[in-house]
Amino acid sequence: MAGLLPLTLTDAVVRRNGKTLMGPVSLTLGGEGITIIIGPNGSGKTTLLRAMHGLERLSGGAADWALPAHEANIRQAYVFQSPIVLRRTVLANLRFPLDLLGTPRSVANAAAVAWAQRIGLGRALDTQAARLSGGERQKLALARALIREPEVLFLDEPSANLDGRSTREIEALLQQCQAAGTRIIMATHDMGQARRLAADAIFMLSGHIHEKGPAEAFFGASRTPELIAFLNGDIVE
Amino acid sequence: MNDILAGLAAALRLIVTLDAELVEISLRSLQVSLTALLIASTIAIPFGTLLAVQRFRFRRSVIAVLNALMGLPPVVVGLIVYLMLSRSGPFGVLGLLFTPTAMIIAQVIIISPLIASITHQAMRELWAEYHDLLISLHATKRQRIATLIWDGRRNLLTAALAGFGRAIGEVGAIMIVGGNIDHATRVLTTAIALETGKGDFALALGLGFVLIALALLINLGIHALSGTEREGRW
Numbered sequence A: 001m002a003g004l005l006p007l008t009l010t011d012a013v014v015r016r017n018g019k020t021l022m023g024p025v026s027l028t029l030g031g032e033g034i035t036i037i038i039g040p041n042g043s044g045k046t047t048l049l050r051a052m053h054g055l056e057r058l059s060g061g062a063a064d065w066a067l068p069a070h071e072a073n074i075r076q077a078y079v080f081q082s083p084i085v086l087r088r089t090v091l092a093n094l095r096f097p098l099d100l101l102g103t104p105r106s107v108a109n110a111a112a113v114a115w116a117q118r119i120g121l122g123r124a125l126d127t128q129a130a131r132l133s134g135g136e137r138q139k140l141a142l143a144r145a146l147i148r149e150p151e152v153l154f155l156d157e158p159s160a161n162l163d164g165r166s167t168r169e170i171e172a173l174l175q176q177c178q179a180a181g182t183r184i185i186m187a188t189h190d191m192g193q194a195r196r197l198a199a200d201a202i203f204m205l206s207g208h209i210h211e212k213g214p215a216e217a218f219f220g221a222s223r224t225p226e227l228i229a230f231l232n233g234d235i236v237e
Numbered sequence B: 001m002n003d004i005l006a007g008l009a010a011a012l013r014l015i016v017t018l019d020a021e022l023v024e025i026s027l028r029s030l031q032v033s034l035t036a037l038l039i040a041s042t043i044a045i046p047f048g049t050l051l052a053v054q055r056f057r058f059r060r061s062v063i064a065v066l067n068a069l070m071g072l073p074p075v076v077v078g079l080i081v082y083l084m085l086s087r088s089g090p091f092g093v094l095g096l097l098f099t100p101t102a103m104i105i106a107q108v109i110i111i112s113p114l115i116a117s118i119t120h121q122a123m124r125e126l127w128a129e130y131h132d133l134l135i136s137l138h139a140t141k142r143q144r145i146a147t148l149i150w151d152g153r154r155n156l157l158t159a160a161l162a163g164f165g166r167a168i169g170e171v172g173a174i175m176i177v178g179g180n181i182d183h184a185t186r187v188l189t190t191a192i193a194l195e196t197g198k199g200d201f202a203l204a205l206g207l208g209f210v211l212i213a214l215a216l217l218i219n220l221g222i223h224a225l226s227g228t229e230r231e232g233r234w
Helices: A045-053 A069-073 A090-100 A105-118 A134-146 A164-179 A191-197 A215-220 A225-231 B002-016 B020-053 B059-069 B074-085 B100-136 B141-151 B153-168 B172-178 B188-198 B201-226
Strands: A007-016 A019-029 A034-038 A060-064 A076-079 A152-156 A183-187 A200-205 A208-214
Touching (some): A007 A045, A019 A208, A034 A045, A034 A191, A045 A076, A076 A134, A076 B100, A090 A105, A105 A134, A134 A152, A134 A164, A164 A183, A191 A215, A208 A215, A208 A225, B020 B059, B020 B188, B074 B100, B100 B153, B172 B188
Parallel strands (some): A034 A200, A152 A183
Antiparallel strands (some): A007 A019, A007 A060, A200 A208
16 A cells, blocks of 8 residues: 655745744644644644645645545545534544445444444443543544544644543543554644654744754754753744 | 414314314315425535535525525415416416415425535534544535434434424415315314314314314424433434
């Protein structure tokens, strides 16, 4: 099976209502592991993720996968900052991406049940998803994103608003996926999480990639004063 | 006050004795309005949802027109349907004038904009909620609409019930295209108009109470079936 990566952004720009939200950004993502995107609010982390996933129309430049667009689309998944749950049961939520692909019902159900057990919702299959707690919803959204076994997974601050235990469960799940070969690209505000997970990292500042590199150099020997300040917990704008 | 009491008594008498004529026109009322509701919902619900999901050039204008059409005067609809179906009209050969089918056609025209408009309002909110997920999962347009209709079905019930309420209580259009013919096109509302005209207020009121009871029963029945008020469904 031909791979989805590398993803190449060439001078990608996102403009909305005459305001440039991001770019121009040029970037090549290949290989494996977890790429962490950090940066202050409004620096374009979410826009960058959405542009890579194709949710945000580019005003200029291009984002190209190694595969044609229609094939690339179903081999990637996205977990939103505030989890979107369908007004259905947990089981129906988990099964939904497979239903859209026309997977036979029994197969989809089996996969959904397996994932529900994996995220600790095995007993809540028939619960309306809207009744779940914040942590459970986020785990549900993550499992739903993973049920198509994507090659690339985007996450936008998946553990914002979650307590330590839920965060740890999500991180464990991400590391399992990563070990199984899923390429993960994730924005986070949690510097501890960034250090724990990153194989390499990107620092966004006012819509541009300010600094990037492998985790060790990125966190240990940052070159730009802004990143050093940001990692120290100073306010960078 | 006496008239109202007499009306209640007449209604009771009609119901208890299962008056044959009452049963006949009540069933015809239900048949006409439920058929109109079914046809209108089949057209208007997907259309209203499509308006929420699809961006196109004249979308705003279409929505504005749709909202304006909600206030379509039934008498005028009746008149136009009459002209279309009359012998000299374009569909005269079908011989539909003064049949229940003509009444259904008129009611479909009256309630479709109402159902489509309420559907659009409800689906717009749900679409805002689901938009990113459905795009991310690469759902086709058909799948997006199907997902919204399925997950928003409780809101659509409100739309359908509003449409039913307007249809079953409507008199202007069906009077014109149906003709209020005994044993053929007489329904509750046209019968009420007739009895009032004749000065038989007790019978008119009796029929009125039956009409209200029918509308209430249908509403309660549909709610019970769909479990709208059941706790813990969302």
